Amino acid sequence: MTAPASPSNPASSDPTSSDPGDIEQGTQFQPRFDADGLVGAIVTDATSGVVLMFAWMNAEALRLTLETGVAHFWSRSRRKLWRKGEESGNTLRVQEARVDCDQDAIWLKVSVAGAGVACHTGAKSCFYRTIPVGSTEPAALKRSDP
Amino acid sequence: MTAPASPSNPASSDPTSSDPGDIEQGTQFQPRFDADGLVGAIVTDATSGVVLMFAWMNAEALRLTLETGVAHFWSRSRRKLWRKGEESGNTLRVQEARVDCDQDAIWLKVSVAGAGVACHTGAKSCFYRTIPVGSTEPAALKRSDP
Numbered sequence: 674m675t676a677p678a679s680p681s682n683p684a685s686s687d688p689t690s691s692d693p694g695d696i697e698q699g700t701q702f703q704p705r706f707d708a709d710g711l712v713g714a715i716v717t718d719a720t721s722g723v724v725l726m727f728a729w730m731n732a733e734a735l736r737l738t739l740e741t742g743v744a745h746f747w748s749r750s751r752r753k754l755w756r757k758g759e760e761s762g763n764t765l766r767v768q769e770a771r772v773d774c775d776q777d778a779i780w781l782k783v784s785v786a787g788a789g790v791a792c793h794t795g796a797k798s799c800f801y802r803t804i805p806v807g808s809t810e811p812a813a814l815k816r817s818d819p
Numbered sequence: 820m821t822a823p824a825s826p827s828n829p830a831s832s833d834p835t836s837s838d839p840g841d842i843e844q845g846t847q848f849q850p851r852f853d854a855d856g857l858v859g860a861i862v863t864d865a866t867s868g869v870v871l872m873f874a875w876m877n878a879e880a881l882r883l884t885l886e887t888g889v890a891h892f893w894s895r896s897r898r899k900l901w902r903k904g905e906e907s908g909n910t911l912r913v914q915e916a917r918v919d920c921d922q923d924a925i926w927l928k929v930s931v932a933g934a935g936v937a938c939h940t941g942a943k944s945c946f947y948r949t950i951p952v953g954s955t956e957p958a959a960l961k962r963s964d965p
Contacts, residue, residue, distance in 0.1 A: 697940055698940070699960070700948075700959040700960045700961070700962075701959070701960065702950055702957065702958075702959075702960050713859060713873060715861050715870055715873060717868075717870065721868075722863075722867075722868030722869075723868075724861055724863065724870075724917075724926050726919065727859060727861060727919060727924040738952075739950060739951070739952055739953075739954070740953070740954070740955050741953075742952050742953050767952050769949060769952070770949065770950040770951075770952050771870075771946040771947075771948060771949050771950060771965060772946065772948055772950055772960065773872065773873060773945040773946050774938055774939070774940050774942070774945045774947070775945075778873040778945075778946075779950075780870050780946045780965075792920055793920070794843055794844075794920050796920070799919040799920045799921075799924075800917040800918065800919050800924075800926045801917075801920070802846075802917060802918055803915060803916065803917050804848055804885060804916040804917060804918055804925075805885070805916075806884075806885055806888050806913050806915070806916050807885075807886070807887075807888050808885070808886070809886050811848065812848075813846040813847065813848075814845070814846045814847065814848050814918065815846070816846075819917060819926075
């Protein structure tokens with residue numbers, strides 16, 4: 674959880690700073706990538722607030738996202754940079770970007786282009802199933818749009 | 820990214836199943852923990868939809884969350900199970916739990932008890948700073964509630 678003073682941090686004007694107080698209260702963007710060089714990104718619909726997906730960004734994906742305003746990610750399974758919607762047309766236009774207190778998670782509020790579908794399964798949101806709460810027995814997921 | 824047939828998966832009735840189609844389209848909950856035995860959890864306010872925080876769950880935290888309806892996490896820095904709000908009183912009552920397409924991310928819609936504060940800094944949401952979008956120059960974070 675210690676912030677590495679990483680030269681792979683493209684958005685920080687002073688990548689050597691890792692003071693916890695500065696990270697939490699300061700105005701300097703110094704994203705804290707994990708051991709794999711990735712930071713998690715939560716994507717919500719800018720209008721409805723629905724959580725659409727969760728994905729990972731490496732430093733390049735984060736830089737491209739912030740520079741172009743179009744969401745880019747790092748595909749852990751394909752091990753490649755990925756502009757969301759590059760094949761489907763469902764690109765994600767970033768309306769607002771936020772970082773959390775310890776700067777190891779990003780939140781993007783987006784508008785979905787094309788068919789308005791964020792999930793590769795064809796669902797608008799990847800979170801199309803609820804998990805039962807309040808039972809000690811395994812129970813079935815239920816399909817319902819968020 | 821391959822789903823391990825892990826005995827540490829308490830919520831699956833058949834932890835040996837790892838068929839991608841079943842994981843995405845089935846009704847069986849088979850959370851896919853990462854190499855550290857963790858799954859990411861997005862927490863939103865059930866009323867406003869605001870993203871409050873992002874945290875990690877091990878199998879026990881996930882089980883306790885689903886059984887009790889109160890959010891539990893795994894603290895990576897303190898290396899211990901953590902019932903959110905156990906000290907501050909700001910517990911998170913789960914109104915709805917969801918899982919994403921490949922079952923490696925959880926979304927909790929919660930009601931915050933106590934002072935209604937989710938972040939340890941005292942902010943209601945951990946995402947209290949925006950990141951500038953559309954600039955190739957490093958720019959300062961701006962403090963604003965989401």
